[in-house]
């Protein structure tokens with residue numbers, strides 16, 4: 671495994687995945703996988719089809735309980751949560767991890783604005799004291815409802831969806847639906863936003879709008895982003911840190927330049943057989959005069 675030691679390990683990690691393993695019957699989909707995502711960074715998890723990326727996401731967001739390993743989420747306040755021990759709704763609500771899915775999931779019959787308000791349901795229920803006080807106009811609830819609308823309006827603007835606020839979400843073009851999903855996740859005010867293939871199916875213009883939205887989220891809110899992505903132009907343009915999985919194991923970890931020049935990554939993406947990897951590495955190293963990093 672190649673590790674870019676220039677990636678500063680002194681950065682404050684928001685997420686630490688340690689020795690994660692996930693077995694499905696006879697298949698070890700993830701095998702002793704560890705990585706850290708730094709606070710405020712955009713971290714990309716990449717790898718060939720079937721490498722285990724979505725499985726890692728599902729373990730982080732509580733859809734799967736890992737066979738082994740520890741996943742620690744450290745909030746800005748210093749409070750730590752062991753995600754593998756929390757049910758998925760607590761991961762969103764308490765640990766403040768939000769996610770989107772490979773296949774867009776939203777309330778397509780509801781308007782765009784309603785989708786953003788529904789995302790804030792937890793907060794509104796809490797303000798109503800989980801009683802009818804909300805319906806009776808309890809002041810705390812009225813304030814929470816006002817704040818929810820403001821937050822929704824904020825993310826409508828950021829996602830360039832203001833003009834479509836009253837349209838059914840299902841009527842939006844594909845790229846706008848992707849942005850709506852992200853806006854909806856941001857309405858839960860996460861500290862860590864996990865995006866499963868946000869650029870899938872987007873045309874170059876939509877891809878550009880997505881990049882701008884994600885970079886805006888990072889710079890304006892400081893939210894850390896973890897994304898799975900196949901579109902290398904998106905990964906290389908916006909990521910601070912890239913982790914590469916192959917057959918459930920980490921094969922490279924570093925900044926985008928380091929990873930894209932890592933012979934093992936090149937070999938994995940070219941679909942070279944395992945036994946040929948070392949040969950390919952030697953050949954590429956000869957051509958490029960060797961690569962930085964540490965082989966383990």
Ligand SMILES: Nc1ncnc2c1ncn2[C@@H]1O[C@H](COP(=O)(O)OP(=O)(O)OP(=O)(O)O)[C@@H](O)[C@H]1O
Nearest residue numbers: 694695697699717718719720721722723724725726
């Ligand atoms: N619920 C499950 N039951 C059994 N096997 C599973 C399950 N989920 C994933 N797998 C298997 O685990 C391996 C990793 O799958 P995963 O979907 O995590 O890969 P991926 O890197 O996200 O792939 P892709 O890029 O194609 O989405 C695959 O061999 C897959 O068939």
